[in-house]
Amino acid sequence: MVSLLRQYGRWGVGLLLITALASCGMFSRSDPRTDPAPLTEYEAAISASIAWSVDIGSGSAYSFAPHRAGDAIYAATPNGSVLSVDASSGSVNWRTSTEKGLSAGVGSDGTTTAVATARGDVIAFDRNGKEKWTAKATSDVYIPPVVGDGVVVVRSGDYRIQAFDVDDGDLLWSVQRAGPALALKTSMGMMLLDGILISGLPNGKFIAIDIYSGMVQWEGSVGSAQGATDLDRISDVVGSPQLQGPLLCGTSYQGQTACFDISQGGDRQWSAKVYSGTGIASDSQQLYLPDRRSDVVALALENGEQRWQQQALRNRQLAAPAVTSEAVAVGDLEGYVHFLSRADGQLLGRLDLGGGAIVSPLLGLEKDVVVQTGNGKLVRVSLN
Numbered sequence: 001m002v003s004l005l006r007q008y009g010r011w012g013v014g015l016l017l018i019t020a021l022a023s024c025g026m027f028s029r030s031d032p033r034t035d036p037a038p039l040t041e042y043e044a045a046i047s048a049s050i051a052w053s054v055d056i057g058s059g060s061a062y063s064f065a066p067h068r069a070g071d072a073i074y075a076a077t078p079n080g081s082v083l084s085v086d087a088s089s090g091s092v093n094w095r096t097s098t099e100k101g102l103s104a105g106v107g108s109d110g111t112t113t114a115v116a117t118a119r120g121d122v123i124a125f126d127r128n129g130k131e132k133w134t135a136k137a138t139s140d141v142y143i144p145p146v147v148g149d150g151v152v153v154v155r156s157g158d159y160r161i162q163a164f165d166v167d168d169g170d171l172l173w174s175v176q177r178a179g180p181a182l183a184l185k186t187s188m189g190m191m192l193l194d195g196i197l198i199s200g201l202p203n204g205k206f207i208a209i210d211i212y213s214g215m216v217q218w219e220g221s222v223g224s225a226q227g228a229t230d231l232d233r234i235s236d237v238v239g240s241p242q243l244q245g246p247l248l249c250g251t252s253y254q255g256q257t258a259c260f261d262i263s264q265g266g267d268r269q270w271s272a273k274v275y276s277g278t279g280i281a282s283d284s285q286q287l288y289l290p291d292r293r294s295d296v297v298a299l300a301l302e303n304g305e306q307r308w309q310q311q312a313l314r315n316r317q318l319a320a321p322a323v324t325s326e327a328v329a330v331g332d333l334e335g336y337v338h339f340l341s342r343a344d345g346q347l348l349g350r351l352d353l354g355g356g357a358i359v360s361p362l363l364g365l366e367k368d369v370v371v372q373t374g375n376g377k378l379v380r381v382s383l384n
Contacts, residue, residue, distance in 0.1 A: 036333060037314045044349040046326060046339060051382040052090025057081025060374045062187045063103060063142045065361040069110035073370055075378050076105030076115045085378060094129030107145035112166050114152045116141035122154055122164060133169035137162055148192045151211050155190060155199055163211060173214025177201055187279045187320045187361050189240030200237025204252045208266060218266035223255020239279020239320050244301055249287055251276045257299060272304035279320030279361055288328045290318035296330060296340055310345035313338060322364035326383045329369040331358025337371055337381055353379055
């Protein structure tokens with residue numbers, strides 16, 4: 001897993017590129033402990049095919065995830081391309097390009113679509129893809145904005161969460177928390193839930209904020225920092241929060257996975273000593289995550305007990321997964337999408353999309369999955 005670590009002095013912005021191998025040990029590529037598992041032959045139980053594919057721009061990163069709002073899929077790329085695609089047919093509803101390169105995208109409620117730049121510019125577009133307004137966050141933004149309930153919300157590199165008015169971009173409120181010396185640049189997300197913003201933080205916590213007032217409602221610890229060095233103590237909440245009924249779940253890097261009961265004020269229900277560097281997915285029964293070695297693990301939603309573990313994709317640098325009605329889908333470093341049984345983790349099938357590593361989180365659509373590839377394509381994969 002290749003990640004960008006962000007290092008701060010007085011909110012300074014040095015970027016340090018590292019290769020996070022296994023448990024952050026510096027191993028050579030030939031070390032069998034870190035070599036990607038070879039793909040094996042097996043009898044496929046499902047058939048996967050490309051329903052549609054759209055060129056969306058160049059570049060790829062953890063902070064660019066396809067997003068669904070209504071009947072459309074929204075996507076953006078680092079070179080500034082932003083577009084809306086019909087989810088069923090793949091036809092382009094609109095396409096635009098910013099004059100600035102992008103660092104994160106995309107968020108949308110179907111009416112307003114937002115992206116962000118490394119300089120903290122937050123750019124909003126209307127339902128036809130025309131620029132609506134531009135606002136300024138206090139620092140660089142490497143997490144996709146969220147849009148809904150009259151706000152556009154971003155989390156910037158100085159550990160500040162800011163809400164802008166969806167109509168004119170006026171700043172509505174700002175919440176800041178102290179952060180660690182180092183933080184990951186990997187798959188992260190926020191969500192809106194009945195007027196509450198849920199966001200993970202680099203200190204291993206969830207925070208819940210009233211979007212109308214900016215008042216913090218509660219905070220919960222997913223995982224705590226441990227170790228002697230700043231690198232060892234990285235405990236960012238990674239991936240997007242997962243909501244199933246009253247349970248809100250997340251995972252923290254080098255920490256653990258935990259679920260909270262939001263009907264009980266955010267009380268933590270359980271935690272498990274397993275974590276992911278890219279994120280988790282869920283259904284009504286289980287959580288699914290690639291662990292630090294890219295073994296895919298299923299945890300019981302009710303108590304965190306491990307249900308199964310699939311080791312066949314070890315060290316294949318799996319992106320944050322998606323759940324469909326048929327399977328759990330993960331993308332790997334060679335552009336393959338793998339489908340696993342939700343019941344026992346058995347490999348059901350795979351499809352080669354080419355185009356280099358898949359690092360963007362996958363998006364589940366009922367039976368299908370949408371993938372943003374490493375070579376700038378948006379692909380809908382159908383399962384039969």
